[in-house]
Amino acid sequence: MSTRSTTVPLSPVGRGSGRGLTLTLSLALAFFFGLPLALLLFQARTAPRWTEVWFAPESLQALAGTLISSIGAALFAFTVAVPLALLIARTDLPLKNGLRAIFTLPAALPPFILGMGWVSLANPRAGLLNLLLGAGTFNIYGRLGIAFVLGTAGLPLVLLPTLAALSRIDSSLEEAARLSGASPVRALLSISLPLALPAALSGTALCFLFAASAFGVPYLLGVTASPPSPTLTTRIYGEILMGQGGLPRAVVLSLELLLLAALVLLGSRALAKRGEVRLSSGKGLSLRPMPLGRARLPLAATGVTLALVLVILPLLAVALTSVQPVWGQLTGLSAKHWSGVLSNPRTIDATLRSLGLAAAAAALVTTLGLGIASTKRRSLELLSGAPYAIPGTVLALALVIAFSRDVRFVLFDRVAFVLALGNTLWMLLVAYTVKHLAFGARNAADGLAQVDATLAEAARLSGASPRRAFFDATLPQLRAPLLAAFLVTFLTCVTELTLSVLLIPTGRDVLGTLLFELQSYADPGSAAVIACAFVLLVIALQLAQTLVTRRRQP
Amino acid sequence: MAGVELTQVHKAYGTTAVVKGISLTIASGEFISLLGPSGCGKTTTLRMIAGLETLDAGTISIGGDVVDGPSGHLPPEKRALGMVFQSYAVWPHKSVAENVAYPLLLQGRPRAEVARRVAEALDWVRLGSFAQRMPSQLSGGQLQRVAIARALVGSPRVLLLDEPLSNLDAALREELRGEIAALRARLGTTMIFVTHDQHEALALADRVAVMHQGVIEQIDTPERIYQSPSTPFVAGFVGGANRLEGRVEGRQFRCGAHTFVLPPGVAAVEGPSTLAVRAEELELGGEGPSLPLLARLFLGSATEYRFTLGDTVLRVVGPAREARPGESLTVSLRHARLYPR
The missing domain is CATH 1.10.3720.10 (MetI-like)
Incomplete structure (x- = not known):
């Protein structure tokens, strides 16, 4: 050296x-x-003047359209995704990997395609379901239709974070509740659900944001509905199309939408922070699915039916529409x-x-x-x-x-x-x-x-x-x-x-x-x-x- | 408080049999320890008693009532047991008091009684002043004490402990071990304690069941388990004996090329045998084979010498003396146990 x-x-x-x-x-x-x-x-x-634009009747109608369809979409996604996540992550539900894959598929698809599928199925006059069951049985147009399609499309936004949170909860937390005298359902609801709730709620807020920002589906299902169901995004689009004259109004409405988005984001931040609990990092985590017993098959059947109706059916309808010679008539394939x-x-x-x-x-x-x-x-x-x-x-x-x-x-x-x-x-x-x-x-x-x-x-x-x-x-x-x-x-x-x-x-x-x-x-x-x-x-x-x-x- | 009885209990995961026909009678108020290496089936046995796993065959009864068997399965929440988990399993979204109150609330106890018994249980584990804390503010030892209070608050018939001390560091483990012994003396609850640590098992239990590959190898008092292990496995696992395969020929034990002289008092049967001898039962010098020294480790109160013997390592513990690795030293038996094969 x-x-x-x-x-x-x-x-x-x-x-x-x-x-x-x-x-x-x-x-x-x-x-x-x-x-x-x-x-x-x-x-x-x-x-x-902003208030003039914001409180004009047609703007209020658009705001109501956005709020109703977005709240509806968020509620729908939460209601379906949270029980589904509990079943997939914490129990021995059969076919759970398949269900997870199907329900997350909408995340990779433009919501517009799901919307097209539902138009093919439930257009009051020419939809396939209505052709089969009689005209006017189902109507996908309007605020609730928009909420339903966007809720399906936004489902992964709630499902995925909830699944992630649930899969970081050690099974012994539920087992300790069982030994304390809680039934399986009670253990899920009083232990696992509260622990995953912050993740589920912030996912739901994202779903609201996603729905409020959506343009294609509200345009497809709102503008031609009777009565028309505008939302803020479709109104802004309409104003921009009008050129220089509409532009100032589009700008003011954009700020309204931006404000709404900011409020929801801040709200969800505060909510997530309050309920935050440090979950396991996943190291040495043990996951033992809870046996569902006799409820296993009925619950699996419900899940599969839901997956078929919400995701597969509209996609099949699109496929069918692509080979229908005349739209709205069941006349052979072409x-x-x-x-x-x-x-x-x-x-x-x-x-x-x-x-x-x-x-x-x-x-x-x-x-x-x-x-x-x-x-x-x-x-x-x-x-x-x-x-x-x-x-x-x-x-x-x-x-x-x-x-x-x-x-x-x-x-x-x-x-x-x-x-x-x-x-x-x-x-x-x-x-x-x-x-x-x-x-x-x-x-x-x-x-x-x-x-x-x-x-x-x-x-x-x-x-x-x-x-x-x-x-x-x-x-x-x-x-x-x-x-x-x-x-x-x-x-x-x-x-x-x-x-x-x-x-x-x-x-x-x-x-x-x-x-x-x-x-x-x-x-x-x-x-x-x-x-x-x-x-x-x-x-x-x-x-x-x-x-x-x-x-x-x- | 209640006794527990397992009769010919079997459990397999897929094609792997984990528990192979265990029968075990635990008296009311007894403290029994299930001891064995990982994968021996001890935790599965405990979880079957808890009702968290179902049996493939056999019956389990608690306090004289069959809770599992061919006639059906009683779910864990109906068994009136308490359980402490290795991972603590303290619910992070509930305060210490809420964690401990949970079993009482599910029993439908009046509010005043819940408050009184929660305070009492927290005093048992010396956490009286921590009632309003959240679990994230507690250390591992404190979390495990919350878990013990929660498991005991509802006056369970049996307290099940699944490696409760394994996640703690050495000093805390010692401390909590003492607290478990004190609680047991005070409450007299039947306890089943699963561990892979022989010191915990021997120190705490009235009886120890040593498990290996899904069966109970020996069940006895700690003293008898230590003094007279009934199989080579128990001798090896409890007390860490050297195990040598060889033949008994007269008063000699031949192991490969080496021959040990059996001391008087060791019962020997002519033929192939396993010899189990603890490190402190061997000594340097005397009449025996000369073996090359592999390493010399200073342990404080004594010194450990490691020798190469065929393809195994022989450990000898004795007083300190000069020796260099590579040097050949004579090793002889002071005591040993023989298990004919």
């Missing part, structure tokens, strides 16, 4: 390159999200919609455009999300989740105001011209990426939290630079969460409707807008073909993801 002292260049103490990354990401987020939102708020200053749609250049263009945009957005979301997570700054991570909490209609309006040529504002004229994104596909790419950034940041942060820090430290001591250690030791452990972030963003964007319908350049389509147009105005059969193709794509990709993830697991 040498005792001669040598001078080794020392790095300055501090975060070094991490600071540059944080700065870049913050600036990008400020420019593409903060600025548009600020401009939206600024715009509201010059708008007509492949004419399929051949028509598949050979139509407009469909092919829209499909290619959607696939390209979705893939690009998913790649950006995954990369930027990883960047955000690797700065380890909680504030940046929270901020990147904000666009997802903002209703898509409001976000789209803010982007239109900030970056469109068509909508000019005296003060910000120059800014608008510097970056004339409006009416280009770039605008859509920006919108998709900003909106879904939370997926990337969330998955990457959760993944990073799981990775043992000593892996990278071992690489450092083997001679790797921080960057090299990240790429060689840490990144390979993140494959599964990053793949999940990519797929979920891709699938969400490929049929995205709410943002697309406001930001798409005139004369061009993406799959979402094409679906919307065909279903709303012209040709439900062709819309059903596109929906079917998409459902098949979702199922194929999910199977592929399961296989890839399973093979990687040791």
